[in-house]
Amino acid sequence: MSNPFTGSGRQTPGTPNLPTPPTGWPIGSYSTYEEAQRAVDHLADNDFPVQEVTIVGVDLMLVERVTGRLTWARVLGGGAASGAWFGVFVGLILGVFGEQENLLGPLLVGLITGVFFGLVFAGMAYYFTRGRRDFSSASQLVAGRYDVLSQPRNAEQGRDMLAKLAMRPPNAG
Numbered sequence: 001m002s003n004p005f006t007g008s009g010r011q012t013p014g015t016p017n018l019p020t021p022p023t024g025w026p027i028g029s030y031s032t033y034e035e036a037q038r039a040v041d042h043l044a045d046n047d048f049p050v051q052e053v054t055i056v057g058v059d060l061m062l063v064e065r066v067t068g069r070l071t072w073a074r075v076l077g078g079g080a081a082s083g084a085w086f087g088v089f090v091g092l093i094l095g096v097f098g099e100q101e102n103l104l105g106p107l108l109v110g111l112i113t114g115v116f117f118g119l120v121f122a123g124m125a126y127y128f129t130r131g132r133r134d135f136s137s138a139s140q141l142v143a144g145r146y147d148v149l150s151q152p153r154n155a156e157q158g159r160d161m162l163a164k165l166a167m168r169p170p171n172a173g
Contacts, residue, residue: 022054024149027158033057036146042165048158052151059144064137074136075126076119083118087111 030036036055044050068074091110095103150158 022056022149024052024054024151025155026147027053027150027155028148028162030146030148033143033146036148039148039162039165043158043161046161048161049154052154053158054149056147056149057141057143057145058147061142061144062139063142064139066135066137068136070126070134070136072123072126075122079118079120079122080115081118082122083114083116084111085114086118087114090114 028036028039030039033055040050040053040055043053087110088107089110090113091107092103094100094110095106098106100106148158148162
């Protein structure tokens with residue numbers, strides 16, 4: 001799997017990993033990423049040189065799905081929980097690498113300190129928003145469509161193979 005931020009993944013030696021626009025001719029266009037993956041998988045199953053294929057998300061959108069309303073209880077509970085995890089982690093490190101024979105002491109100190117600071121920082125952050133963002137959400141980058149590109153020397157063959165795939169029902173193969 002290649003990194004989505006380094007371009008096509010086909011770099012020449014000595015060149016920096018800068019984002020580059022995709023190259024190739026369109027051989028298929030799909031409304032979901034799953035369909036584009038199915039198309040490339042079909043090409044791979046039929047010995048097409050898939051190392052020359054790129055899936056490109058077109059018409060990108062940032063979708064923010066609201067997951068709930070924020071209240072003081074929810075904010076402080078989340079702050080305490082995240083602080084507790086961090087405190088336990090720090091306590092473990094202190095207990096393992098410290099000179100104590102008992103691991104319980106550093107764990108408790110880390111837990112209590114983590115919960116305290118988690119509460120304080122979460123509460124301060126929520127207070128200073130002054131009600132401008134009283135909801136939690138999850139963001140996702142999605143595309144309006146997904147184009148499959150191939151290098152020109154194999155584009156016609158790829159188009160023909162994907163046309164045959166389009167004539168088959170989605171569950172077949």
